[in-house]
Amino acid sequence: MEDYKAQASKSGASKSSASLGKLILKNRSYRGYDNSFVVRRDQLLRIVETNTRIPSARNTQQLRFRIVTSEEAHKVLPHFRLGGALPHLHLPHEGSEPRAFIVVCAVPPTDHYTYIDLGISAQTMLLQAVEIGLGGICIGAFDKEALKASLELPLDPLLLIAIGKPAEKIELVSISADQSHTYYRDEKGTHYVPKVRAEELLIE
Numbered sequence: 693m694e695d696y697k698a699q700a701s702k703s704g705a706s707k708s709s710a711s712l713g714k715l716i717l718k719n720r721s722y723r724g725y726d727n728s729f730v731v732r733r734d735q736l737l738r739i740v741e742t743n744t745r746i747p748s749a750r751n752t753q754q755l756r757f758r759i760v761t762s763e764e765a766h767k768v769l770p771h772f773r774l775g776g777a778l779p780h781l782h783l784p785h786e787g788s789e790p791r792a793f794i795v796v797c798a799v800p801p802t803d804h805y806t807y808i809d810l811g812i813s814a815q816t817m818l819l820q821a822v823e824i825g826l827g828g829i830c831i832g833a834f835d836k837e838a839l840k841a842s843l844e845l846p847l848d849p850l851l852l853i854a855i856g857k858p859a860e861k862i863e864l865v866s867i868s869a870d871q872s873h874t875y876y877r878d879e880k881g882t883h884y885v886p887k888v889r890a891e892e893l894l895i896e
């Protein structure tokens with residue numbers, strides 16, 4: 693084990709695993725964005741391009757992506773909501789809405805594996821967003837039919853991903869599995885996300 697660690701650190705492997713840890717930590721679900729920052733199409737393209745390097749069950753690669761920049765944000769904004777666990781906050785706040793999106797669609801027929809591919813794709817894209825100084829959120833609570841019509845999508849949308857320059861402070865809180873998993877905010881607006889501690893994720 694020690695030999696392996698020494699080898700890994702010589703080859704730079706330990707350095708890169710440390711930065712992956714930082715990216716994962718920074719990759720929170722952001723519901724408020726700095727609207728003075730405009731996400732460019734090439735940034736969204738770079739994020740989508742990660743899909744050419746990720747796994748896919750049976751390598752079917754059924755996922756397709758529609759990029760939405762700020763000029764078209766009005767076609768998306770009415771069709772989703774954020775922060776279902778904090779309904780009194782009416783998120784996103786006016787003026788801090790996300791204004792860039794990646795709509796993930798799939799070529800039919802879809803099955804169980806399509807959704808596994810979707811998860812891998814979404815997390816990979818969000819990590820890439822964080823690496824280039826942005827952040828985002830997966831949005832499942834959107835009106836699929838309305839979004840499909842509004843963007844004239846040729847395929848059914850499975851997931852909406854918002855991308856922007858995050859303007860929120862988010863902290864993780866370690867909990868046991870039997871405590872509440874519901875995220876919450878304090879009076880200063882800091883957002884807290886409970887995460888079940890590692891020992892309790894293991895089963896015998």
Ligand SMILES: Cc1cc2nc3c(=O)[nH]c(=O)nc-3n(C[C@H](O)[C@H](O)[C@H](O)COP(=O)(O)O)c2cc1C
Binds near residue numbers: 723
């Ligand atoms: C598939 C998926 C769908 C989600 N849909 C929504 C959503 O519709 N609205 C929302 O506010 N957050 C949504 N989220 C974000 C989760 O609420 C968030 O991941 C969770 O609170 C944990 O926070 P974290 O991502 O910062 O760890 C979604 C996340 C995933 C993975």
